[in-house]
Amino acid sequence: MSYITTYGGVHFDPLAPRPEQILAEDIAHALSLICRGNGHVRRFYSVAQHSLACSYEAEARGLSARVQLACLLHDAAEAYLSDVTRPMKTLMPQLRAAEERLLDAIWRRFLDEAPDESERALIFEIDDDMLSYEFHVLMPEDISERWRKIRCAVDTRWEEPEIAAARFEKRLRKLSAIILK
Secondary structure (H helix, E strand, O other), rough: OOOOEOOOOEEOOOOOOHHHHHOOOHHHHHHHHEHHHHOOOOOOEHHHHHHHHHHHHHHHOOOOOOHHHHHOOOOOOOOHOOOOOOHOOOOOOOHHHHHHHHHHHHHHHHHHOOOOHHHHHHHHHHHHHHHHHHHHHHHHOOOHHHHHHOOOOOHHHHOOOHHHHHHHHHHHHHHHHHHHH
């Protein structure tokens, strides 16, 4: 079998992604059930919650709806490939390539095209700042002072996966409607 069956019932090949098969509800549902840091956090904090925080941080920094949506979706490939920690990703070039292809398909599905280099720089800066914040709040150590750059209110309390998924999907649809007018 060369596909996975998604929450929405789609037979999806993550190694040959087709944008028309990528569903908002599949991404929202899966990310709401994946814990940040492979579970090595003080309490469950989902990738969906992290992605929402990144999107709201982009908004707090006055960035465009397009960058806000790209921030929301920056980890969406994990809905199909799972979350692999950064140190391990560096050892897995084939996984990184598959993740990039999948993320490109996700961005084309919801943004019409992938973010350009300047947008990607903003997205990954916010992601790194949020990672630092999450270490500060959810881990027993600080990895950097980048967490101090966070402007939005980040709620790292446990949230029912269904609620996190609904908030993720609502934000995705709201931002999509703005940028695809």
